[in-house]
Amino acid sequence: MIRFAYIIIGTAVLLLWFPQSGGPSGIASVPTVGERFPPPDFESGYELPSPTTPAPRQSVYEYVDTVVLFAALALSSYLVLRTRSRRAILALCVFSLFYFGFWRKGCVCPIGAIQNIALSIFDRDYAVPIAVMLFFLLPLVFTLFFGRTFCAAVCPLGAIQDLVVLRPVSVPEWLESGLRLFAYVYLAAAVMFAATGSAFIICRYDPFISFFHLSGSLNMLILGACFLFVGIFIGRPYCRFVCPYGVILRQLSRISKWQVAITPDECIKCRLCEDSCPFGAIRAPTADWPAYDYNKSKKRLAFLILLLPVLVLSCGWIGSRLRPVTSRVHATVRLADQIYLEETGQAEETTDASAAFRATGKEIKVLYAEVEDIQAGFGLGGWLSGGFVGLVIALKLIGLSCRRRRTDYEADRAGCLACGRCFEYCPKEHAKLKEAKQAIGES
Amino acid sequence: MNKRFLQMQSRRQLLAAALRYGTLGLLGAAGGAAFARRRRLLREGKCINHGVCRGCEVFEACGLPQALSAKQVLARMGNGGK
DSSP, rough: OHHHHHHHHHHHHHHHHHHHHOOOOSSTTTGGGGGGGGOOOOOOOOOOOSSSSOOOOOOHHHHHHHHHHHHHHHHHHHHIIIIIHHHHHHHHHHHHHIIIIITTTTTHHHHHHHHHHHHHHHHHTTOOHHHHHHHHHHHHHHHHHHHHHHHHHOHHHHHHHHHHHOOOOOOOOHHHHHHHHHHHHHHHOOOHHTTTTTOOHHTTTTHHHHHHOOOOOOOHHHHHHHHHHHHHHHHHHHHHHOOOHHHHHHHEEEEHOOOOOSSSSSOOOOOOTTTTTTTTTOOOOOOOOOHHHHHHHHHHHHHHHHHHHHHHHHHHHHHHHHHHGGGGHHHHHHHHHHHHHTTTSSSSSSOOOHHHHHHHHHHHHHHHHHHHHHHHHHHHHHHHHHHHHHHHHHHHHHHHHHHHSSSOOOEOTTTTOOOOOTTGOOOOHHHHHHHHHHHHHHH | OOHHHHHHHHHHHHHHHHHHHHHHHHHHHHHHHHHHHHHHHHHHOOTTTTTTOOTTTTTTTTHHHHHHHHHHHHHHHHHTTO
């Protein structure tokens, strides 16, 4: 298995080395599409700013990336469910970090692809690139069958955080549940801003993309460093409390066909695995419920079910009322605001955008009409995204009143990131490995 | 482990399987719809790349102004930049 890990790491190093050295053949030596369209020479001495996003790749390499993603997902699923080897999962993690993170510069990623999908649903004239569509769909399909094996060893954002989990502390359940709500709010906001054509906030505020690009704004570098520092003590904070794609994977993982099992055999309740998970995803067996507690919970459940529509509507209403604030993310709305300030004499200086607008000779009334349409879109988006958040809060509260019966120590289907740390804590696993080694020795 | 608990597990598994394959169908349909839209936009002669010719699959056959301009640049580069 150690040899296998060396092969994976070696491949990653070679892939990283070839593009820089102009390798002898293969992927790296082929000219990139960026070279086909050199920027024009400006006579005025204007210099093009250096891009903050990676240059688009030729289509064939996008398909290569898709094939690598598929292979990595298949391997990750195999390692998690069949081989049950933490070392091999870690090696694949390192490969994914180098390939999908540093070499491909974290773009396209399934997390950001949420926004392309949202835009394609609401904009009839937008076509999602096939590679982006596949990057979005493949991890979802794998999760439906094998659990969160994408998070385990394929996601570069997860991989970079997984490598810094050094002194994990457990987060209380109430705090974890509360913090997790942020990911749902973030997902709702990201979909709303993408659907209205305003911004792709997941990409803009990706804390690790600056590391992958080896450049970026100071603020984002500091944010990324903070996430990594916190990640030393609280395992994978971005995955657990922020990742909007993780929100989708959590739900799909609940209905996955196969799932990580802590023990390869029957659980002997030795409790050795109890504190092995740095992500708090191991659930203890449940005790029988006392009768009085059960009745109390039934009443609370009935109340919460009645509360559900109230929460959905009130959060939706709050979302729609935030329209004046949220719509300012859209460039046209900001332009209209600036034009209004200039027209009413509240702004003394013009901006580049307002000067460019005036140079077009377009009527201000037309601009204001456009803004009204955009704000109407934000009104609807506010209702939908606010309603979604309200629904999540209500379902979370209902979930607290429903108890699942567990007879063994189990990995939480939704929260388990399939990292495989718990495997080595199980004495049954050790016994099985010992038997396998003996069998190999005898043969 | 009583019989009722086992029945509940079985019902839960059935529901999970129904949801799983339903979701799979939904994802397949969504992918198919996205692919069909792409083809429709190409058929209608619309730019699916938002005017960015780099890496565009239909660049060679595209007759939109931005593509024609990019082709001119390429032709000029082919003639030593003249």
